[in-house]
Amino acid sequence: MSASVVLGDELLADLAALATAPRVLVALDFDGTLAPEVDRPDDARAVPEAHEALLRLLDAPETPVAMISGRALASLEHVTRLPEAALLVGSHGVEVRHDGTVELTLDDDERMRLARLHDALESVAARFDGAWVETKPAGFALHTRLVAPAEAEHAQVAARSSAAPEENRLTVRSGKNVLEFSVRSTTKGDAVRALRERTGADAVLFAGDDVTDEDGFAALRPVDLGIKVGAGATRAAHRVAGPAEMAAALEALAAARHRT
Numbered sequence: 001m002s003a004s005v006v007l008g009d010e011l012l013a014d015l016a017a018l019a020t021a022p023r024v025l026v027a028l029d030f031d032g033t034l035a036p037e038v039d040r041p042d043d044a045r046a047v048p049e050a051h052e053a054l055l056r057l058l059d060a061p062e063t064p065v066a067m068i069s070g071r072a073l074a075s076l077e078h079v080t081r082l083p084e085a086a087l088l089v090g091s092h093g094v095e096v097r098h099d100g101t102v103e104l105t106l107d108d109d110e111r112m113r114l115a116r117l118h119d120a121l122e123s124v125a126a127r128f129d130g131a132w133v134e135t136k137p138a139g140f141a142l143h144t145r146l147v148a149p150a151e152a153e154h155a156q157v158a159a160r161s162s163a164a165p166e167e168n169r170l171t172v173r174s175g176k177n178v179l180e181f182s183v184r185s186t187t188k189g190d191a192v193r194a195l196r197e198r199t200g201a202d203a204v205l206f207a208g209d210d211v212t213d214e215d216g217f218a219a220l221r222p223v224d225l226g227i228k229v230g231a232g233a234t235r236a237a238h239r240v241a242g243p244a245e246m247a248a249a250l251e252a253l254a255a256a257r258h259r260t
């Protein structure tokens, strides 16, 4: 653990208790949780201590590691740079990489709604300086981080209106300087439940920083452990300040899992 990072006694005790479960799933959000936020999503990287701790966890017995992100899977692969043993879940649970195989199927109706959505959001982005649209397999994200603060809200309101979410049966998610539209309604909670089943885990660590991560915390059971990263309301039992502290928590868990 980095000398400048101190974790609370309660969190350390709960991490130690979690580590005694026979099989522990470590499921983590990426942006804001392991990686500080940056202007260009492609540039985001986990802090080095978090990346090292993930590799240690991947090497520990009976400790599957998964990333659950709002990013498209290809983007998540690019920024996480984790070996194939890591499970990757992109697009809030729509896309899954397991044993190197990617699962996602879209039907004709979904493809048609995606095309309409694309045109609607691109025309909104063109009206606001700094706004841009990120393409994902089952939806799009309108990024407003680089839009003047007074205009960002207008851009998001215009996007909601143009996308016509009800008429087009879209799921809309609001995040940090981002508004996402998807033709699928899968949540991070669905992803946690599916991964628990798929990995046969007895207990789960889930950590996240944003509003959509609350669905993940809601899927946790009493035996599990939830860590909110940063400020904001949460139903997680624990909170750490940022990615450096989250890295320290992962290091503590990795050390305990290597001792079991």
Ligand SMILES: O=P(O)(O)OC[C@H]1O[C@H](O[C@H]2O[C@H](CO)[C@@H](O)[C@H](O)[C@H]2O)[C@H](O)[C@@H](O)[C@@H]1O
Pocket: 029, 030, 031, 032, 036, 037, 038, 039, 040, 041, 044, 068, 069, 070, 071, 072, 134, 141, 143, 145, 175, 176, 177, 178, 180, 210, 212
């Ligand atoms: O579920 P997450 O892994 O937290 O993904 C949420 C969104 O993350 C990315 O956007 C966010 O991080 C960017 C890089 O730091 C930042 O520029 C942007 O303002 C943030 O919203 C990603 O680009 C989105 O697709 C994700 O939905």
